Amino acid sequence: MDYPDENTIRVLITTDNHVGYNENDPIAGDDSWKTFHEIMMLAKDNNVDMVLQAGDLFHVNKPSKKSMYQVMRSLRMACMGDKPCELELLNDTSEIFHYNEFTDLNYQDPNFNISIPVFGIAGNHDDASGDALLCPMDILQVSGLVNHFGKVIEADKIKVPPLLFKKGETKLALYGLASVRDERLFRTFKEGNVTFEVPDMEGDEWFNIMCVHQNHTGHTNTAFLPEQFLPGFLDMVIWGHEHECIPHLVHNPLKNFDVLQPGSSVATSLCDAEAQDKHVFILEVRKGEPRKLIPIPLKTTRPFIMRNITLTDVAYLRPHDKEGIIKYLVNEVEDMISEAKVETTRKLGLELKEEEEAAKLLQLNLPLIRLRVDYSGPEDRNSIIDYQLENPRRFSNRFVGSVANSNNIIQYHKKRKFPKKNTSNTKGFEYNENLKDNDAELDVQTLVNDMLNKMSLALLPEIGMNEAVKKFIEKDEKSALKDFIDEEIKNEVKMLASSEELLSLTDPEEIRKLIRHVKKAKASQDYSLDDDKDLDPNLASALAKAKKRLNEIEGNPESNRALTNFGITSNELDDIPKNQEDKPVKKSRTENKKRISSTKRASPETKNPLYQIRSLFQMKNNQMPVVRITSRIVLLPTHILIIKLMMILLPSILVMKKIIQKIVPIKKEFHKWQALEKDHHHPPNLLQELQRLRRQMS
Template structure:
């Protein structure tokens, strides 16, 4: 187990969760080739959950691609959930909290497996994402329909946009206590403002038996959160910085980002882990979406966890490659004659090679579609290199799943060549020779004193760099760079 020795865990005490996100059911539902892809991958996840005999499934939002899904997508989802999550097997998760506020549009105001009129063997818990967020009359998400039907435990739904009070779903299995926090998608800008105004409160649940010490109590609860926000920095206030989330959390399952980064990553500032499972179906032909798709088997024992990535074997092979045609100009002779035809010929050769490579992604699973997704991105410096990509794609109608957009031309933005600055060995030697240079920040400072004039720094003054070095090395301050840069920019610190 991560940060654990494994210990004496046993089946009755370990909470096992199948983790998946961004299933985008109904994505390209009308596409003759790709129409079934989202359902096939979702069904594989459900089958894995059953075969791994997990206690619950946790979804990170965007179960549906459209806020109002078509009949087919909705029917397919209902059918799959009925088939895999109903049954006689008892659910071993005991619910400890008063759930009347936690579950949205649940007829019995609690988890579906406590509803005496339903026979649930595998509970599904889900927040909503930005694709299946509430809309229309009554502000309903499709998850509300699933919740009312008793198929999904829809939680983490905010109802008041002026403040967020996130209280956990409390679950227990033997010795393991799980506090499950959900935050359904909310625009990043609004969320950041709520954080800045201290209007986000997350109840840290440590309550246990009163005769234990505070330390024991804390270690008895595992704090798991699921969010659906931008994680990558997409501009100021256009993403949720991980460190805005409270340090008492142990693990965050991050939805919304489609690239698979499922291996838990430690956030050193907060001392929690973040796992980003990624989507189960690619919805854009980007490089990140070509990373192999996974779901996760999360096991929690007391305050320890381990997360085992399980590769999805039914996902359509997808090969992405990006080529800068400027780099190929000499080799392909693009500066003379018919550049367009030469580029087209090169692209044809490349596509063949990529189709060949896609075969490495075949898993042998009977439901995996074999016709691959292929995306060749060509960066071009001028229009004379471009050919008609629609006509080009028609040649691959039966061999590639996305014939209309195999080749994507992208204009190369000419940047002034970055100057390569090498270490000034002479200046470094002089700096090292100086007496009393015992501190690393002095070394930085003196090096730039010696080298100044020839190679001044362009982004930061050398004094600032020296200060950052000092704080990092001497003070072990992991925020040093952020703080100094923010100070220099005059930006608010939040």
């Protein structure tokens, strides 16, 4: 394609490349990065001004070195060159890229020669995680290969500024919104906490494009982004996350903008939506003329053929005729393989004279085949026999070397003849026949949601628990559960420390016992509390807040002396954080050595969260029921996990509550000793007690 003229902005649009998907597969492991390389070469060959990527560039948020290498290789080959980028940036980008020190676009950096800039947002697969909230796009951004925009720092209050470009007389405003949990984003939009910055417009001067990465259709009442939530000044919305390719614009008459759903460039599941032809799109925008959208079919995508058949529709088959059924299904699969070869030949443009070369290409490009079979018996009430089938693995082994997915070609399912009525208000986990027949993986989200719906948690929020378990399993974030629990403990302590109802009068002698109890409980959860002088920072903050409230309410400036009577020195009081965000008390060099030595002695197995739960509750392996979730992890049943986490948290929070309730008697105790000293009517040990208190205060 020739270069666009001086007033035309040409954009290549792609999304959901999922580089790294199934990369360990010996046949299809390289599919994702090969197709991404084809896309970037299309951008170079068609002389586009920019590339828009609407999320899920990588399949995971911690891509392998191979995946990162292949992406960076393709970006460098396609984007770097001597041809200058003709896009003129009209606004300051420091607000958009405020999360790092590189606030300029990569083609504006004098240290890089960027001919084709790539602009991308983060999806739900390669989203930000960890303390620094970094995602793979940030790595590519800091390396100067992409421009990562649309990052969401605070999901409860979102601000969407545009990137403003100009080429000749044509102006383009580019908006981006990274993936946010659908329910949360739905609530944020509904509460009016999403604001868009709009440039000064004069008629149709600006062409406004927005990239989003959310559910497009309503899986539940709030688990999607309605098009009606988006502002009406937009001209086009590029919708990522949905893998079905719709190769044309869909107009929204209510908002008067067009929606483009490019779909994925690699099939990540064997379903109807993935069976459509894969495309990328070239958009041409020119002032005063209608936009032009050109779909370009991808040639390196693996052919995928899917069929749904119902055995009752085949008149000559009988439920007990197992051999006849198998023969019929084998013929269906062979016919699908032949269809895939024809499609591959058409896609690659092969001719008959290239028969030998075509055979080699067809062998390298083995198809994906999925045959869904409804084996329900006849609907006659007198017949209760389903069709007799062969084991799906044994059936699939016939086609090794002919298909790419030789282990899961066929999928059996049956209709529930007499479905049970669901009396609950929420949809729970139902038994699925496919699990029995195909050894399918259980959906973690389904299990967690089902158990949380059936039992309400008193301390932990259900949504937070669900997200923590999801991160632990799907994104391999080993500290997700611990971070979630620690954050909830902080919130609980903060709430307890600010409650007036917790300040009550009781025996001060019990404070020492309660403090020791908390220290022991914390020590069992990998907290380093070596002696009675070490306080957990959360507990210390609660004590400090309660002490401050006492000083304000009672007007007693010497409450610290009473605190020291219960094993808390003045130095420790000075080190108590003033709020939850302050740093904890620093440990001595000896204590740090103890902590390091204890860490070295710990075996890798003891760091496993499942091992810690077993050891805390002293349960043997044969007493621990398990559910197989994936091939690499074994998870406790969700209800057992939740109960055990509650049992871990509840004692500590209750003890902290009791400690705060014991603070007030300190004032009375101090006044009692002070009154005895002034009246000179005191017991024999008064001077010794006062000297001890003064030494501790010093």
